[in-house]
Amino acid sequence: MKLHYRSIWISDTHLGTKGCKAEYLRDFLDNSESDYLYLVGDIIDCWKFRSGFYWPALHNDIVQRIIKKAKAGTRVVYIPGNHDEMFRKHAGMHFNGIDIQLNAVHKTQDGRRFLVLHGDEFDSIVCHNKSLAYIGGEAYEVLLYINRWFNAIRARLGYKYWSLSAYLKHKVKNIVAFMDNYQHILSLEAQKRKVDGIICGHIHHADISDMEFGKTYANCGDWVESCTALVENAAGQLSIVHWLEDSQRLLDAAPEPQTATGGYAQAA
Template identity: 35%
Template sequence: MTQTSTAYHQAIWLSDLHLGEPHCRAEYLLAFLEKHQAEHLFLVGDVVDMQALTRRQYWPESHQKVLALLCQRARSGCHVVYIPGNHDMPMRQYAGGLFDCIEIHQQYLYHSPYHGRLLLLHGDEFDRQLCSSKLENWFGDKAYDLVLWLNQLWNLGRRLLGLPYQSVARMLKRCSSKAERAMGRFRQAALARVLAEQVDGIVCGHIHLPELLNLQGKLYINTGDWVENCTAVIEHSDGRLELSHFSEAKKPLSRLVPQRAVAMAKCS
C-alpha cells in the first residue's frame, strides 16, 4: 500500500460539511483532510447539520471519522476555529468558548500575512437579501431537496460509467437567471459588510456556491460545501489562494496571487 504525501499550508477554509445529513460527501472530505494540513483550519459554519438530525438520526462511521479528525487536529496544535451557521445554530451560545481545543466564535477576524484582515462569518446574516417571503423559502427548500436527490442519482450513473463526480446543483445555479441574481445580491451584501467593517476581505459559506473573487479591490471568498461541490479554499505557504475541488478528480477551480507577490514580480 503506497503512502500519500501530505501538503502543509498557511490556512484552510471549509464550510457546510453538513455531517449528519445523508447527502454529505464525507468520504471525499476525509480524503482531502488526510492529504492537506495547515497552521490554521477555519470551519465556517454548518459543520454538523443539527436540523437534519432532528428529523432523522443519521450518523455513519465516516461522519464520526471527520469529526474525530477535526478534533485531533486541534489537539495536535493546529489552530482550529469554528463559526457555527444556521444549521448548527445551537452552538452559537458557546461563542467565546472551546469544544475539545476548537475555538468557537460568532465571527472571526483572521490576519493573513499576505491578504490582510479577512472577516470570517457563515453568511446566513445576508438571507434577507436572498428571499422575499417565507413561502418562497419553503418552495426553495423543497426544490433544493429534489436537486440533491437528482445529484445523487446523476453521480451514481457517472460512477458506474467510470466518470468523476459532477455537481448538478452548481450547473443548475449557473443556468438559472433568478439564482444568479440572488447570488449577486449575496455578494453585494458581503461586500457592503467588508466596507462597513473596513477589512480587506470576507470568507463565508452558506449558499453552496464556491467562489474566489476580487470585488472592488476586496477579497470575496465563498468556500462552497461538501454536499454538492466538495470544495475548500487553501492559503498556500507562499500566499497563493486556491479554490480547490476534491473528489475522484482533484482540480483547482480558481486561484489568486497575493498583490505583494505581483508587485515583486514586476520589479524583478
C-alpha cells in the first residue's frame, strides 16, 4: 500500500550529480502519492554541467515519475533554486502538467498559509558572491565523495550511515550561526508577507521549528545525504519523513488513503 499525503515538498535532489541518492528518491516517489507535490529548488544541478554532463537512466526515471504524477492529477509546482536558476525565466509556464513558479503560497488543511520558496534569495553568499557559492558547491561535492567511501567502509563493518557534512554543520560555530541567522531573516519575510510560516530548502538541513513573531519554519532537507521530505497529512499537520530510516515502518503502518480539500494558492 502506498503512503498518501495531502502535500509533499522535496528539494535539493541535485539530479545530474553523482551525489544524488536517486535510488532512494525513486523508491519514495514509487511508494507515495499526494494531492500536491512541490519541487522546492535545486532539483536539477545545472551548475555541475559546467564540469561535465552526468545523467544516468536512474535520474531520468525520477523526472518521468514526476511527470506521470502530474498527468495523473497531482498538482505539481516547480520552484527553481540557485542550482537550477536557468528555469526561473520560465516562471508562469505550464510544462508537462508542471507549474513553474518563483514561489507560491500553500494553504494547509487546518487553514495556515505558508510561503514556499527555495531560500537562496536570503543567502548573502549566493546573492552577492556567486563565484564563492560555486566554489563552495564544488567543495561540498568533494566532501560527499569522501563521505561515500567512508560510509562504504562503515557498511562493511556493519555500521549505519553517518553524515560527515551534517556533523561539521553542527560543530562549526560559523555554520550554526548562519543557520540561526537564516531562520531570523525568513521570520522577517514571513511577517512582511503576512503568512503563518515559510517552507524552503537550500541549506540541506530538514527541520520544523518555531521562529520569531509566532511563525513556523519548515525545511524539507535534501536527497544527497539525509533523504528527507516534508509532508502534510489530511489534517494539515506537517512532519518530516526520513526515508532511509522510516520507510519500512511508514509503509507497514500506512492507512487507507483519504481525500482532502483546499490547498494550493496562487504564486506569491
